[in-house]
Amino acid sequence: MNRINGRIAKYLFILLASAGVAACSNEPGTNPVAPTATPDAASVAGGSPASPQPIRKMDEDEPDEDNTIIITDFGVQPQNLKIDKPGVVTFINRSHTNRWMRSNPHVPGGHNTCPGSDGADVFELVGVLTPGQSGRTGVIIQQSCGFHDHLLKDPGIFQGTVTVEEGYRTALSALSAISLSPASVVGGNPSQGTATLTSAAPSGGAVVMLSSNNTAATTVPASVTIAAGSMSATFALTTAAVGASTPVTITGSYGGATRTATLTVTPVPAPSPSPSLSAISLSPASVVGGSPSQGTATLTSAAPSGGAVVMLSSSNTAAATVPASVTIAAGSTSATFALTTAAVGASTPVTITGSYGGATRTATLTVTPRMATVTYVNDAKPILDANCIVCHSGPNPAAGRNYTTYAGVMAVVTPFSASSPLIVQTQAGGGMASHLTAAQAEVLRQWVVVYGAPQQ
């Protein structure tokens, strides 16, 4: 852009100056006479445009402006062009008449003041340009080459010079791209940017100016310097936590070129819910003091690596004790622990507490006193007769169970087993528990579990 603006400024200057410089002093003020080496010279001189080779039709795409001289009705732009050595210049005729750019000045024998590597004058390849046509010179190796419009008696501003310099374009390297890796980061994490030039940085290095359009989400250094001779350099991007996915435009500029890249800063993903204690359960929930029970600690989700240590406690360590903790193995959701009970004088509820992951859960263990010898005849039968046989007797007893005889009751009893249907049904939560008091249920329990259901 700057180059184009510069060219327009130069163009205006040319308009104002419009001073002619005498050139081609050895050419008469008549139509120019082409050198004898140019076969079409006569027709050119006669006014009908000839086409010395090579002349190309102008493309839609203009040639690289850095190596182009445009001919208008008001002169050549630029008059002094500097390009890489070796280089080729394209002339474009945007004026309304034929133009014939040839080397300047004349030397005896013709125009050959700017020979290329093959010895021939590099401007000869351009040939006569009709309006709209363009032509390329040969490869220019001589440091400075003058040219002028051979068709004019006084070329004036229709002349100029081309100078070549080794590595000239290198010194004019510009920013080619800004790239980011990764291009998407969770806020708070870093990213890395790379600034790349069109050609190696000049001596002293290339200082690429950097900016972020959202410094709350992403910051970049004010600039990054690409070392002399290098094509690129990296720089660090710092990001901050964001509430929602945020695109941030990172802009770099150098050598008149501005390039951007987009960094997407994303919110921290919602953490997977860490497990906490879901429940403490006890089995059995009621034991005669001195008998063991077993507890189970269950988590809301699988324990993390290293396991979950559930802290345990008993509200009455004289009646029931628990280990200080139980570890649930990584990946598991539960673990069991042993409860030890001691003899008690009266039925004693003990609260067993577990805690993990910010959750505290409890369960109640009832520790009961051990009764004196309990038998069917003396203890169980009177309770069953009074509360159960109303349904569980006769020709069609409930559930097909007749509890009027010892044998009938033993059909639902396994001696010493708390899993006996009689015990399961009559303990708290059992289907038949409503027909008994807690004390009566405890008698049936101790008869079966503690004493093994003796008849008498």
Ligand code: HEC
């Ligand atoms: C009001 C009627 C009724 C009373 C009273 C009653 N039961 Fe039942 N019982 C039933 C019925 C009906 C079933 C079968 C359906 C069920 O399991 O709920 C049953 C089932 C049972 C079972 C399960 C049987 C099996 O095959 O697993 C047991 C054990 C039991 N009762 C014990 C008792 C005891 C002990 C009592 C007294 C404390 C009692 N029942 C009082 C109606 C009764």
